Amino acid sequence: MKELKIFGIVAVFTLILYWGVEPFAHSQMHKHVEGDNLQYSDLKAVPKGDAAKGEALAAACVGCHSIKVKNMPAPMDALASAQAYGVNPPDLSLAGAMLDEKFFARFLLNPAEVTKSKHFAMPPSAGSAQDAADIVAYFKSIAPKEVTAKEGYEFACGRCHANRYDHWTQIGDVPKTKSNIKTGVDIDALEFKKKLGTYQNKLADYMGKLPPDLSIIIRARSEHFLHTLIENPQSQLPGTAMPRVGLNKEGMEKVFAYLEKTGDPSKPLREETGPKVLLFFFVFTILAFLWKKSMWKGLH
Amino acid sequence: MAHFDENAKPFSHKWMNERLAVDTLKRVLSTEYWIPKNINFLWAMGMVLAATFGILLISGIFLLMYYQPNTQLAFDSVNYTIMSEVGYGWLWRHVHGVGASVVFLIIYIHMFTGIYYGSYKRGRELIWLSGMLLFVLFSAEAFSGYMLPWGQMSYWAGMVITNLFSGGGLHADFLVEWIRGDYVPGQAFLNRFFMLHVLLVPLAIIGVIVLHFGTLRLPHVNNQDGEEFDFEEAAEQYKAGNVKESKVIPFNPVFLSKDVFVMGIYFIFFFYLVFYHFEFAMDPVNFDPANGLKTPTHIYPEWYFLWSYEILRPFSTNVGLIAFAIAQVIFFTLPFMDRSPNVAPASRRGAFKFWFWAMLIDMIILTFMGKLPPEGIWSTIGLIAALTFMALWIALPIITAKEKKL
Numbered sequence: 059m060k061e062l063k064i065f066g067i068v069a070v071f072t073l074i075l076y077w078g079v080e081p082f083a084h085s086q087m088h089k090h091v092e093g094d095n096l097q098y099s100d101l102k103a104v105p106k107g108d109a110a111k112g113e114a115l116a117a118a119c120v121g122c123h124s125i126k127v128k129n130m131p132a133p134m135d136a137l138a139s140a141q142a143y144g145v146n147p148p149d150l151s152l153a154g155a156m157l158d159e160k161f162f163a164r165f166l167l168n169p170a171e172v173t174k175s176k177h178f179a180m181p182p183s184a185g186s187a188q189d190a191a192d193i194v195a196y197f198k199s200i201a202p203k204e205v206t207a208k209e210g211y212e213f214a215c216g217r218c219h220a221n222r223y224d225h226w227t228q229i230g231d232v233p234k235t236k237s238n239i240k241t242g243v244d245i246d247a248l249e250f251k252k253k254l255g256t257y258q259n260k261l262a263d264y265m266g267k268l269p270p271d272l273s274i275i276i277r278a279r280s281e282h283f284l285h286t287l288i289e290n291p292q293s294q295l296p297g298t299a300m301p302r303v304g305l306n307k308e309g310m311e312k313v314f315a316y317l318e319k320t321g322d323p324s325k326p327l328r329e330e331t332g333p334k335v336l337l338f339f340f341v342f343t344i345l346a347f348l349w350k351k352s353m354w355k356g357l358h
Numbered sequence: 359m360a361h362f363d364e365n366a367k368p369f370s371h372k373w374m375n376e377r378l379a380v381d382t383l384k385r386v387l388s389t390e391y392w393i394p395k396n397i398n399f400l401w402a403m404g405m406v407l408a409a410t411f412g413i414l415l416i417s418g419i420f421l422l423m424y425y426q427p428n429t430q431l432a433f434d435s436v437n438y439t440i441m442s443e444v445g446y447g448w449l450w451r452h453v454h455g456v457g458a459s460v461v462f463l464i465i466y467i468h469m470f471t472g473i474y475y476g477s478y479k480r481g482r483e484l485i486w487l488s489g490m491l492l493f494v495l496f497s498a499e500a501f502s503g504y505m506l507p508w509g510q511m512s513y514w515a516g517m518v519i520t521n522l523f524s525g526g527g528l529h530a531d532f533l534v535e536w537i538r539g540d541y542v543p544g545q546a547f548l549n550r551f552f553m554l555h556v557l558l559v560p561l562a563i564i565g566v567i568v569l570h571f572g573t574l575r576l577p578h579v580n581n582q583d584g585e586e587f588d589f590e591e592a593a594e595q596y597k598a599g600n601v602k603e604s605k606v607i608p609f610n611p612v613f614l615s616k617d618v619f620v621m622g623i624y625f626i627f628f629f630y631l632v633f634y635h636f637e638f639a640m641d642p643v644n645f646d647p648a649n650g651l652k653t654p655t656h657i658y659p660e661w662y663f664l665w666s667y668e669i670l671r672p673f674s675t676n677v678g679l680i681a682f683a684i685a686q687v688i689f690f691t692l693p694f695m696d697r698s699p700n701v702a703p704a705s706r707r708g709a710f711k712f713w714f715w716a717m718l719i720d721m722i723i724l725t726f727m728g729k730l731p732p733e734g735i736w737s738t739i740g741l742i743a744a745l746t747f748m749a750l751w752i753a754l755p756i757i758t759a760k761e762k763k764l
Contacts, residue, residue: 331633
């Protein structure tokens with residue numbers, strides 16, 4: 059069939075063209091970074107921890123952090139914390155659920171070195187590897203079984219990165235406020251804006267610049283890039299101020315689930331609609347073929 | 359004065375005929391618009407293009423209802439409002455984005471089909487010229503549309519392309535400022551490209567599509583062998599019932615039935631891309647909001663502009679600009695650069711056969727190099743391919759003048 063041969067030639071050239079401008083070009087433009095499968099293999103192993111001992115040691119944490127699952131509030135609010143440290147320290151309720159155990163313990167011993175972030179605000183907070191392991195064991199014992207995607211994001215990313223498509227700011231959700239009906243002025247919203255702006259200025263001083271909003275980052279960067287960046291920021295952006303946060307597999311999944319929800323919310327409906335539309339055009343094409351056959355019958 | 363039957367019922371067949379000549383219109387435009395029988399699926403690309411343009415127009419109208427041409431709001435109106443708040447907004451956007459890319463694939467197939475079969479000669483010059491005009495207008499439409507989401511690539515592509523108008527060594531900066539309405543792309547820039555994209559350029563496209571169809575009517579469509587025959591005689595034969603012997607078929611319904619079948623296959627391909635492979639048409643860099651203080655590491659146009667971009671890039675500024683300007687218009691000259699009287703498939707035209715495949719492959723190489731960073735071996739290959747492009751056009755009148763008459 060001559061026509062099929064012509065179609066084959068067109069298809070082959072189209073595929074070559076696609077290969078050249080997409081997979082090939084991108085493989086040349088971006089250096090390939092091999093992930094570590096969340097092994098944090100540069101860090102030494104730690105001994106087994108004892109949660110009971112850890113509980114006593116963890117009492118020191120609430121000097122800066124809150125532990126909401128234990129009803130322990132933070133000593134300062136987000137803004138005051140940022141003024142003191144540059145950034146708001148995280149609530150530690152989820153630390154045991156989100157962080158890799160080995161990373162977490164090594165981090166307590168030397169935060170700046172383990173996060174690869176030179177001026178990391180937190181000082182070393184464990185006397186020995188055993189103490190560190192005990193504290194980790196304690197946080198694992200108090201971590202809730204179920205962590206939502208948004209909670210995961212808030213813990214791991216949300217104090218530096220806003221997500222405006224989910225109305226998330228570095229100091230929490232944008233509050234619902236009402237404007238004065240006579241003037242249209244919304245004092246509460248303005249006050250929130252001022253508070254947020256002050257926090258962001260402090261954060262920018264601490265990080266060197268304001269970390270980007272991550273609303274749609276899932277479409278701006280490849281999944282591989284984001285995965286290896288979170289696992290080890292220096293591998294993708296040498297010199298970046300972003301600390302290594304040491305997420306474990308579940309923690310990473312929560313963060314990605316949230317980024318996908320805000321950056322690609324149409325995915326479920328897209329996957330549901332796709333097969334129906336294609337089926338419609340399959341039927342359309344079969345009917346068109348039968349029509350064509352009947353029209354061209356007897357022409358040759 | 360025409361005769362009007364006073365007893366004809368309003369909007370009855372007779373009433374309409376007397377006022378609008380509907381029967382004549384139908385005959386001239388469809389049932390007795392004769393198409394050669396000796397064709398293949400490539401002859402359906404015109405209708406495929408018309409359908410794709412229709413899809414772009416309809417999806418564009420839906421997007422236009424929510425898009426905000428404002429530098430502060432544009433990015434989120436596309437990426438948030440349309441993608442998550444508007445029901446099926448994501449579908450319209452992906453259809454529009456994929457359509458804008460695929461329409462160029464079909465345009466290139468359509469163009470190279472014309473080149474291969476010599477469908478730009480002997481009475482068909484205006485078909486080629488109006489088609490090339492459409493190519494230029496579609497390019498303007500694609501570029502102006504690319505500005506609208508106001509992402510990083512919108513901003514920086516806008517910066518780079520408008521900079522070309524300074525004319526290199528001419529330093530015509532006033533022209534660049536005039537085009538931008540500002541020193542850098544900003545609100546004035548976005549507004550005017552919005553106007554171009556949704557009004558002026560589409561209007562011009564619709565006008566030239568009508569012209570393009572008009573230029574087809576008298577010389578008729580070419581056929582697979584470039585055979586010249588008497589269309590009226592063949593049409594009489596067909597009408598007399600000798601459909602087997604006749605070399606023509608009516609556009610409606612015979613040719614149309616094949617068009618619709620090809621369109622069906624095309625739509626399967628198109629919607630496969632829309633649902634499962636849309637990212638090729640939506641560059642990740644453009645999902646970062648425009649930032650005039652942060653130049654992206656790699657700036658490159660969409661794939662369909664890469665070949666001409668690569669003709670600009672390997673040379674020094676002034677030479678590059680001249681080469682680029684030539685590349686933009688050189689295809690217009692094809693009917694006059696081809697000195698051979700033969701209207702036949704390239705495979706039967708001796709040296710032209712090699713010219714055709716060399717041009718196609720050279721343009722694909724240029725396309726590849728246009729996206730790669732201009733360093734090392736890629737620059738060298740790009741330079742050679744750009745020079746080859748020029749050399750092929752210089753060679754064209756010489757080899758076709760020597761071509762044996764078939």
